[in-house]
Every structure is written in structure tokens, then in C-alpha cells.
Amino acid sequence: MQGSSVIVVGAGVAGLCCALELSERGLRVEVVERATTLGPASCSWMAGGMLAPWCERATTEPEVVAWGAPSIAWWAERFAGTVRRGSLVVTPPRDLPELSRFASRTERYEWLDADRIAELEPDLAGRFRRALYFPDEAHLEPRRALAALADALAARGVPIRLGVELVPEQADADLVVDCRGLTARDALPDLRGVRGEMLVVRSRDVRLSRPVRLLHPRFPLYIVPRADGVCMIGATMIESEQRGPVTVRSAVDLLNAAFALHSGFGEAEIVELGADLRPAFPDNLPHVRREGRIIRANGLYRHGFLLAPWLARQVADSVLGAHIDSETVDTETGDADLPQRRRA
Numbered sequence: 051m052q053g054s055s056v057i058v059v060g061a062g063v064a065g066l067c068c069a070l071e072l073s074e075r076g077l078r079v080e081v082v083e084r085a086t087t088l089g090p091a092s093c094s095w096m097a098g099g100m101l102a103p104w105c106e107r108a109t110t111e112p113e114v115v116a117w118g119a120p121s122i123a124w125w126a127e128r129f130a131g132t133v134r135r136g137s138l139v140v141t142p143p144r145d146l147p148e149l150s151r152f153a154s155r156t157e158r159y160e161w162l163d164a165d166r167i168a169e170l171e172p173d174l175a176g177r178f179r180r181a182l183y184f185p186d187e188a189h190l191e192p193r194r195a196l197a198a199l200a201d202a203l204a205a206r207g208v209p210i211r212l213g214v215e216l217v218p219e220q221a222d223a224d225l226v227v228d229c230r231g232l233t234a235r236d237a238l239p240d241l242r243g244v245r246g247e248m249l250v251v252r253s254r255d256v257r258l259s260r261p262v263r264l265l266h267p268r269f270p271l272y273i274v275p276r277a278d279g280v281c282m283i284g285a286t287m288i289e290s291e292q293r294g295p296v297t298v299r300s301a302v303d304l305l306n307a308a309f310a311l312h313s314g315f316g317e318a319e320i321v322e323l324g325a326d327l328r329p330a331f332p333d334n335l336p337h338v339r340r341e342g343r344i345i346r347a348n349g350l351y352r353h354g355f356l357l358a359p360w361l362a363r364q365v366a367d368s369v370l371g372a373h374i375d376s377e378t379v380d381t382e383t384g385d386a387d388l389p390q391r392r393r394a
């Protein structure tokens with residue numbers, strides 16, 4: 051397969067990670083993206099950028115830890131902006147049993163008392179009695195990370211052709227990797243969109259060094275710090291494919307969470323409100339499916355940055371393990387669904 055040409059369709063986090071992994075493994079790669087600028091048209095633009103497999107384990111499948119934990123090193127090797135300071139989970143004193151329940155569903159955490167919370171996050175001093183600290187987790191700024199991937203591809207001579215909309219079946223290449231996110235639903239009928247809303251604020255009064263989660267009855271709420279007092283507050287999880295701006299109800303929920311974490315957020319400026327649809331399969335896990343020369347890599351759900359490196363490795367293995375031969379192709383659908391086969 052070395053020397054073969056591969057076209058990656060879509061330059062979200064899935065497409066860029068796949069292209070980089072394939073190029074690093076010696077393949078001749080090209081990326082096409084229908085938008086004329088890299089990022090804003092993709093779901094990846096809205097992400098919080100938490101690399102938090104152990105926190106996610108509390109509400110997801112074990113695969114998210116197994117596949118996501120190695121991504122932290124993958125990003126750290128390729129993006130200098132990867133911050134490895136862990137993450138915190140807090141809850142108001144009345145909901146402390148919720149924190150124990152969260153802990154019981156995961157691993158790799160330490161219990162912190164109020165003094166240790168203050169040491170790690172001075173601006174949270176005196177606000178929470180207990181917290182869970184996940185020291186091995188990390189975070190990154192997704193928009194900078196996408197730009198860094200694009201730079202790494204450029205340095206390797208991998209072209210990214212912007213403003214090119216391609217139907218994967220019509221691509222002129224030996225192999226095509228379909229990373230069109232939710233647009234790939236024409237070929238992946240079981241893909242659905244899960245609405246997520248977020249907002250970005252700038253605060254002069256509250257500084258955080260690591261993502262902080264606040265347990266919430268309806269969706270996992272978190273605040274991810276970025277540079278210069280900017281924080282991303284996310285994210286709603288709504289089983290709806292409705293596009294369109296953030297609703298008042300969601301904005302109120304997200305802002306209340308920030309305010310509950312620290313009343314100093316009351317004076318913060320709202321910089322951005324944004325919403326998009328996460329591409330998800332019925333099991334909320336990513337899958338790689340191959341149909342002849344087309345490899346579809348999709349379903350990153352709410353784990354785009356966390357699981358894209360894993361997805362990229364599966365794609366590269368599929369390409370280099372070459373021709374998925376007939377016995378590995380599902381005889382009913384013609385698909386090779388790699389994760390399920392690996393688990394089987």
C-alpha cells in the first residue's frame with residue numbers, strides 16, 4: 051500500500067488526524083474540505099477540547115477509556131498546546147452523594163479536601179468541600195489544535211484543498227477516507243446528530259488552570275480554561291437534530307453553571323454562543339467501516355478530540371493491513387466494522 055494515493059474527505063478533527071497518521075506511516079495523502087476556511091464549518095470548531103477519558107467513563111462505555119487514554123500522548127507529541135494538568139469534578143455540598151456515585155463509576159482519581167482544592171485552583175478556595183481530581187487527564191484548545199494539525203500536514207507536504215466538495219465515490223485516488231462527519235449520513239444511515247450548545251466567556255475575576263466539571267442532573271457541564279481569562283462553558287446534550295442558535299434555556303443553564311462554580315463569572319463578558327450536531331452511531335462509539343476502496347471513519351459523538359487519534363490508527367491499520375479481505379467484510383452489509391470485530 052505504500053506509495054498509494056489516499057484522499058481524505060473532510061478536514062474536521064477526524065479528517066486531519068487520519069491524514070496525519072496516514073502521512074506519518076508513509077502514504078501519499080491529500081485532504082479536501084468543502085469549506086473555504088479551515089474549521090468554522092465543522093463540528094470540531096465547537097468542541098471544548100477535554101481529553102478526559104476517566105471522567106467520561108462515569109457515563110460512557112469502557113472503550114472510551116481504552117481508546118481515549120493513549121490520545122493524550124498522541125496530542126502532546128504533535129501539539130505543544132496540550133495541557134496536562136488533570137481535571138477536577140465538583141458539586142455543591144448538598145449533592146455530595148452524587149460525587150461519590152460519579153467516583154464509583156470510574157477510576158484514576160484522588161479525593162481532594164478544601165485545602166487541596168485551593169492549592170490546585172486558588173480561585174475556587176472556600177467554595178467546595180470536596181472534589182475529585184483526575185491527575186492524568188489533559189485539555190487543549192480545539193481551534194489551535196486543528197491549526198497545528200494543518201501546519202504539521204503542510205510541513206509533510208500534504209495538501210489541504212479548501213472549497214472542494216467531493217462525493218467520496220467519485221474521488222480519483224486508490225483509497226478514499228470519508229471523514230465528512232454528519233454529512234456522511236447519505237452513506238451511513240445509522241448516523242444521527244446529537245445537538246450540543248456551548249458558550250465562551252472572558253472573565254477578569256476568575257482564573258482556572260484546568261477543566262472543572264460541575265455535576266448536573268441533565269448533562270455533563272464543564273468549564274475549560276483557555277488563554278487570557280477566556281473559558282468555554284459546555285455542553286448541552288440534546289437528542290435533537292435541530293440546528294440553529296443556542297436556546298435561552300440552554301444559555302441560562304450554562305451560565306448558571308458558571309455562576310454556581312464562581313459568582314465572579316457574573317461579571318464575565320459573553321464572547322460567543324455556538325451550537326452544532328455531534329455525529330453519533332447508536333452505541334455512541336466511533337466506527338471504521340470499509341466498502342472496497344472507501345473507508346468511512348465516523349461517530350466521534352462527544353469525544354472528537356479524545357478518540358480521533360484512535361480512529362486515525364484504525365484507518366491507517368485498515369489501509370496498511372491492506373485490502374480488507376473478503377472474510378473480514380460483513381457478508382450482509384458488505385461493511386467491515388473494525389471496532390466490533392476487534393472486541394469480538
Ligand SMILES: Cc1cc2nc3c(=O)[nH]c(=O)nc-3n(C[C@H](O)[C@H](O)[C@H](O)COP(=O)(O)OP(=O)(O)OC[C@H]3O[C@@H](n4cnc5c(N)ncnc54)[C@H](O)[C@@H]3O)c2cc1C
Binds near residue numbers: 083085091098349
Ligand atoms: C458543543 C460541543 C462540545 C464538544 N466538546 C468536546 C470535547 O470537549 N472533547 C471532545 O473530544 N469532543 C467534543 N465535542 C465533539 C466533537 O466536536 C465531535 O465529535 C467532532 O468534532 C466530530 O469531528 P468530525 O471530524 O467527525 O466532524 P466535523 O468536525 O463536522 O468535520 C467534518 C468536515 O467535513 C467537511 N465536509 C462535509 N462534507 C464534505 C464534502 N462532501 N466534501 C468535503 N468536505 C466535506 C465539513 O465541512 C467539515 O469540515 C463537542 C461537540 C460539541 C458540538
